[in-house]
Amino acid sequence: MSARDFREAAHLPNLRPDHEPASPEELPRQRNGVTPQMHGRYPDYNVLDESGHWDELTRRVVLGRLERVPEIRFFTREEAATLGAFCDVLLAQDREPKIPVLNMVDAKLFAGELDGFHFADMPDDRETWRRVAAGLDAAAVQHGSIDFPGAGAEIQERVVDAFAKGELHGQVWDELPPSKAWKVVTRGALSAFYSHPWAWNEIGFGGPAYPRGYARLGVGQRENWEGAPAFERDPVRDTQQRGEQEPVRP
Amino acid sequence: MTIPHNLRTLARGALRPPENDSAFLLDVHRRAVPQARMARYDDAYPVDLVIVGAGAGGGTLAQRLARRGWKVVVLDAGPFWDPDRDWVSDEAGAHKLYWTEERVTGGTDPVELGKNNSGRGVGGSMVHYAGYCPRFHPSDFEVGSRDGVGEDWPISYQDLKPHYERLELELPVAGEYWPWGDPHRYPHTPHPIAGGADAARGGARKLGIEMRVGPVGITNGAFGNRPHCIYRGFCLQGCKVNAKASPLVTHIPDAIEHGAEIRANCMATRVELDETSGAVTGVRYLCDGHERIQRADAVVVAGYSIETPRLLLNSTSARFPHGLANNNDQVGAAGGGTLPRGDAHVQGATPGDLLRAVLRNR
Numbered sequence: 001m002s003a004r005d006f007r008e009a010a011h012l013p014n015l016r017p018d019h020e021p022a023s024p025e026e027l028p029r030q031r032n033g034v035t036p037q038m039h040g041r042y043p044d045y046n047v048l049d050e051s052g053h054w055d056e057l058t059r060r061v062v063l064g065r066l067e068r069v070p071e072i073r074f075f076t077r078e079e080a081a082t083l084g085a086f087c088d089v090l091l092a093q094d095r096e097p098k099i100p101v102l103n104m105v106d107a108k109l110f111a112g113e114l115d116g117f118h119f120a121d122m123p124d125d126r127e128t129w130r131r132v133a134a135g136l137d138a139a140a141v142q143h144g145s146i147d148f149p150g151a152g153a154e155i156q157e158r159v160v161d162a163f164a165k166g167e168l169h170g171q172v173w174d175e176l177p178p179s180k181a182w183k184v185v186t187r188g189a190l191s192a193f194y195s196h197p198w199a200w201n202e203i204g205f206g207g208p209a210y211p212r213g214y215a216r217l218g219v220g221q222r223e224n225w226e227g228a229p230a231f232e233r234d235p236v237r238d239t240q241q242r243g244e245q246e247p248v249r250p
Numbered sequence: 251m252t253i254p255h256n257l258r259t260l261a262r263g264a265l266r267p268p269e270n271d272s273a274f275l276l277d278v279h280r281r282a283v284p285q286a287r288m289a290r291y292d293d294a295y296p297v298d299l300v301i302v303g304a305g306a307g308g309g310t311l312a313q314r315l316a317r318r319g320w321k322v323v324v325l326d327a328g329p330f331w332d333p334d335r336d337w338v339s340d341e342a343g344a345h346k347l348y349w350t351e352e353r354v355t356g357g358t359d360p361v362e363l364g365k366n367n368s369g370r371g372v373g374g375s376m377v378h379y380a381g382y383c384p385r386f387h388p389s390d391f392e393v394g395s396r397d398g399v400g401e402d403w404p405i406s407y408q409d410l411k412p413h414y415e416r417l418e419l420e421l422p423v424a425g426e427y428w429p430w431g432d433p434h435r436y437p438h439t440p441h442p443i444a445g446g447a448d449a450a451r452g453g454a455r456k457l458g459i460e461m462r463v464g465p466v467g468i469t470n471g472a473f474g475n476r477p478h479c480i481y482r483g484f485c486l487q488g489c490k491v492n493a494k495a496s497p498l499v500t501h502i503p504d505a506i507e508h509g510a511e512i513r514a515n516c517m518a519t520r521v522e523l524d525e526t527s528g529a530v531t532g533v534r535y536l537c538d539g540h541e542r543i544q545r546a547d548a549v550v551v552a553g554y555s556i557e558t559p560r561l562l563l564n565s566t567s568a569r570f571p572h573g574l575a576n577n578n579d580q581v582g583a584a585g586g587g588t589l590p591r592g593d594a595h596v597q598g599a600t601p602g603d604l605l606r607a608v609l610r611n612r
Contacts (some may be wrong), residue, residue, distance in 0.1 A: 007603060008252070009599050009600065012599075015339075037423055045444060055338075055339065055341065055490070056333075056572055057335070057337075057338050058338040058339040058340055058343070061338045061343045062340055062343075063308075069483055107397060111349070113345055114350060114352070115350065115363075115364075115365040116349055116351060116352070116353055116363070117353040117354070117355055117363040117365065118353075118354060118355075118365070119354070119355055119356065119358075119360055119362075120354050120355065120356025120360065121356070124352070160522070174476070189340075189344060192342075194341075195341060197344035208338075208339035208340055208482075208484075209411070209480075209482045209483070209484075210339035210482050210484070210491075211337065211480070211491075212479075213480025213481055213482045213491075214480070214481040214483075215481075216441045217443075217445075217481060218442070218445065218448070219444075219445030219448050219449065219604045219605050220445070220604070220605035220608075221610045237352035246443065
């Protein structure tokens with residue numbers, strides 16, 4: 001797998017023989033602004049450079065997400081540890097900088113900002129999150145760990161994989177349909193993740209774009225402020241630019 | 251007023267919709283609907299009509315009847331939106347646009363709702379819909395007898411056709427000439443398409459499949475005091491530009507100009523009846539925590555497929571113990587009063603990037 005393969009659809013997990021995502025280590029490193037774990041498909045693009053072009057109301061909302069990371073107020077300390085580890089596995093956030101997804105989810109649940117519906121055989125979304133925390137710990141115990149955060153990466157991934165396939169059983173999961181619970185927590189975690197400007201940098205998203213809008217709509221065109229994708233950077237030069245990983249010369 | 255086809259094509263967006271000045275009543279410099287001259291009716295004064303819900307149904311009806319001299323009050327559970335002040339150009343920040351009070355979905359085959367199922371506020375769900383405005387295909391009215399699914403409609407395409415034409419002028423709708431069913435054109439030319447659509451269209455053409463740029467209720471060019479779309483991509487978060495159609499900008503301004511009152515932040519709880527005659531007398535509603543009743547000679551419930559049945563079922567009385575219009579227990583029942591709509595769409599991935607896919611198909 002070389003960096004240039006990210007240009008082709010073949011790097012997508014379902015098209016790869018092992019069905020695992022390609023290692024983002026092959027991508028260039030982010031040089032302008034921040035992306036989750038500093039993986040950069042658009043290494044010189046920082047959406048926050050454009051915030052001067054947004055309307056005041058939107059700017060306050062978006063920058064507020066960066067400036068004020070909400071404290072955990074809804075979940076207990078144990079639940080937060082379990083769900084934080086779960087979100088890290090789910091979103092492949094294996095090191096800093098990480099988008100504080102659980103804090104954002106916690107703030108929404110604390111404020112009672114729910115999606116407005118739940119299935120008749122499911123509790124309120126807030127209760128679903130709490131039971132998922134208990135259920136993940138129980139599933140980790142079934143694998144011989146003390147709890148989910150205390151389990152190794154391999155067990156954590158196996159539990160999350162079984163959760164995704166609706167294949168968790170026993171205790172909590174006899175009362176809580178895992179596939180419906182999976183939808184609730186992934187919907188919450190993904191909306192939080194992709195509401196953060198660091199995730200926009202990672203996917204090259206233009207952000208609010210009001211009142212400026214877009215004028216260049218055709219394929220292969222982009223606004224002069226939009227980031228250029230860089231899947232094909234010279235890996236040697238790129239490694240040198242990463243600084244701390246500069247190769248040792250004889 | 252009938253305009254010949256070729257003249258209509260030539261005039262395009264310059265045509266003013268007959269009997270609806272909404273786009274011209276908006277402010278050039280602000281997006282909010284001017285309300286300074288809006289009528290205010292007393293609760294005790296029996297107006298001609300109370301409409302529950304200021305969305306696609308209620309907002310349009312209010313404009314039509316106000317034009318004909320009816321004294322109309324429209325109640326909406328949500329706010330009277332000011333796009334400049336209330337909406338942000340951000341997905342997570344648009345949470346308050348949606349009806350997020352708790353709803354439970356159940357039964358043998360429960361429908362999974364989304365977070366943006368219905369509107370709450372003046373403009374209704376059209377405030378946060380994508381803008382897609384296709385007409386029904388004539389055969390869509392006969393799916394029961396043709397395809398053996400669902401029910402036939404009690405009306406036909408021909409019954410609706412003049413209304414489609416009129417609304418397409420009022421929204422206005424921009425789209426490519428539509429060759430299928432009852433071929434027709436749209437008042438505004440189609441919007442430019444994005445790269446993904448371009449690649450799909452090229453691929454379809456290679457396979458001999460005809461594709462058209464679909465109709466959307468989004469101005470293509472200035473329309474009255476509504477500006478051109480800026481292709482910002484936040485149609486589902488409320489159009490801060492006022493380019494996308496919703497009754498907030500397409501019908502409410504004209505309704506207000508003709509004497510309708512839009513009473514926002516008022517949640518209807520019950521349709522009031524005269525127990526002896528069975529006639530409606532008004533609507534009970536909650537406003538700022540106070541219960542009030544607006545007297546009216548007629549009531550229209552236009553609250554979408556969840557809140558309309560809810561209000562009818564809550565309006566029980568000795569005469570109608572099962573709620574209004576519900577003697578056959580069909581209100582809100584799947585397949586009876588409520589018809590979920592199927593939505594067919596196709597997804598695909600191109601190998602490599604889009605530019606190459608487009609060039610390959612040329």
